[in-house]
Amino acid sequence: MxxxxxxxxxxxxxxxxxxxxxxTADRFVEAFTDGDYARAVAQRREATLPQPLSLYVHIPFCESLCYYCACNKIITRHHGKAQAYLGYLQREIDLQAAQLGGRPVVSQLHLGGGSPTFLSDDELRQLMAMLGRAFELAPGGEYSIEVDPRTVDAGRLEALAAMGFNRLSFGIQDFDAQVQKAVHRVQPADQVFALMEAARRIGFESVNADLIYGLPRQTPESFARTLQQVAQLRPDRIALYGYAHLPERFKPQRRILQADLPMAGQKVAMLSQALDAFLAAGYTYIGMDHFALPNDSLAVAKRQGRLHRNFQGYSTQPDCDLVALGVSAIGRVGATYSQNAKTMEEYCDLLDQGRLPIVRGLALTRxxxxxxxxxxxxxxxxxxxxxxxxxxxxxxxxxxxxxxxxxxxxxxxxxxxxxxxxxxxxxxxxxxxxxxxxxxxxxxxxxxxxxxxxxxxx
CATH class of the missing domain: 1.10.10.920 (Arc Repressor Mutant, subunit A)
Incomplete structure (x- = not known):
């Protein structure tokens, strides 16, 4: 217990x-401009020992809409849009590289979204080549990608490993068929188990599974079955999020019926069940909503007092400057935060002007x-x-x-x-x-x- x-x-x-x-990001202001960011980068460039560097690339595209989602995404089945987006990413990478100077070493890369696996293997190779020309990806770094299990098979996982990715994050949310239908994300458990088996065979260093409790049509009984399946799946890491129903802010959530949501007492019961299940299965509790197997680098980092935190959550990497690429992406350089334009139209327009697409941020006070x-x-x-x-x-x-x-x-x-x-x-x-x-x-x-x-x- x-x-x-x-x-x-x-x-x-x-x-x-x-x-x-x-x-927090809600405190960012529009008075912070690309000029403020340029000054922060200049200070980094002049530093005797600059902070380690991390990269985040936001791929906003998804083929279908998940009703619970609060991410910045573009729903489309027109894969031609990806190639145009890569062209704009190239412009942004070039602008960033010109300011950073040289070919800085990167020890951490994360592709998020949206669904990064919306891109084809060739497009992902193109993106990695673009990044490789501007940045030196250090041997032994953490290179991760978020994966929609519905968009990949074992062959695609092998291709990702060949590109240099050594960490995966599978979006599972819930294995119950009724819950999946209610949130418009149907993916059979067998498909995820097969992908996990392939990921282990290929040799990925760590595989994360995302789960959500509090979704429509979830019950403590149905979620208990999902927890049992996840324990059998045995991912290296688990991220367990509570669903936040904010339909006034996120339009897709308006398709979820309030009557289908579990009561507060049921939601608390599901959280309690999950805590019991994962601790009983031998996972280390990292903090907040994260769990890891004892031999995973995240659990090791917690035991050794080396945990860090960035925009992707808990990390084993040292405190890093973060260069953020893509629509809505948030970065950190020195004592500043910056965020790119949230709409594709504004993002592309600023790059067409030859400017970094930064539209707000914050210079931190003492x-x-x-x-x-x-x-x-x-x-x-x-x-x-x-x-x-x-x-x-x-x-x-x-x-x-x-x-x-x-x-x-x-x-x-x-x-x-x-x-x-x-x-x-x-x-x-x-x-x-x-x-x-x-x-x-x-x-x-x-x-x-x-x-x-x-x-x-x-």
Whole structure:
């Protein structure tokens, strides 16, 4: 049994940021321009020891609409659009390469979407060649791609491995046929099991499976069957997300009937079932909604205190600058965040003008940087040392964060954190609610009670 009580699960079933960045993306402003980004890149170029570099490429296309989806995507069966998009990606890569200078080394690459496997094998090879001309992909790096199981077979997985990808992420969500039909994403379990077998045979270093609880027509009984199948599938990593029904923000969700959604009590029961099932199956709980087998590099990194966090979630890679390519992609360079245009029309128009398609972002203040260090220590290490922050930022922690330490007393009383004279320790129970612990130090959130725009913590 898990050590998490149903009372705590209910109490913390509230909206909150995922803290893939701090400040969060909803705080970005249009006053941040491609000129601000150019200055940040210039500072990186002049640094004696620049941060390691990571790449993210957003492929927005999908052949069919999944009703639950809140990603930036374009639904089309016209695969000719991919070739035109690659042409614009080439322009963006060229502009980025010109600013970065040389051929910088990249140790981490992630293709997300949308469905990156919407691209044909030839188009994916073309994209990897484009990236390879501008960046040096370091041996032993992490090169991952999100895979829609309905768009690949064993032959395609072999092709991905030959291109240099060594990590996969399969979108499963749920194996129940009725749930799949309700969200317009039908994919037989046999198909996913065959792909997992092929991925192991080919030698991918790690395979992740995405699951969602709280979907229409899900019940604790049906989800228990899915959990059993996932335990048999035994992916190296599992990402378990709670479905956030926000039809006022995401049009595809308007096709989901409110009456088909599980009740709050059922959703809590499904989460509790999942925690029990994955821990019983031998998975290490990484934090938030991530699990990994004990020998997976993510679990090893947690044991060794080397976890990091970026826009793709938990990572084993050092704190990186991130160059983001493609429509809506979010990057980070130095003390700045930047985001590309969210519509294809605006993205292409800016590139036609010879400009990077950055339309908003944020230059972090000193307070932002201090709080980012605190939040990332909690989210990744589960331990916050006062002295570490004081030495790095030349401040008195207890004075600077007096109000936050007062708030933490309540969480300590609930058994989520332990406080002592040296720092804050997230308890084993508190790991399940680490977002709530981090939220205490979010200056923007504390001043803003309109939190419904975020997904729920659980």
């Amino acid at each position: 898990t050590i998490v009580s149903e009372d705590l699960l209910r109490r913390y079933d509230v909206p909150g940021p995922r803290y893939t960045s701090y400040p 307070d932002d940087l201090v709080r980012r260090a605190v939040i990332m220590a909690l989210m990744c290490q589960g331990r916050l040392q006062f002295e570490t922050i004081e030495v790095a930022w030349l401040l008195d922690f207890r004075s600077y964060f007096a109000a936050e330490l007062e708030q933490l007393q309540s969480l300590a009383g609930q058994g989520l954190v332990a406080l002592d004279g040296e720092g804050v320790q997230v308890t084993p129970q508190g790991w399940f609610f680490v977002r709530a612990v981090a939220m205490v130090f979010d200056r923007y959130l504390q001043a803003d009670r309109q939190r419904a725009r975020f997904s729920r913590i659980l």
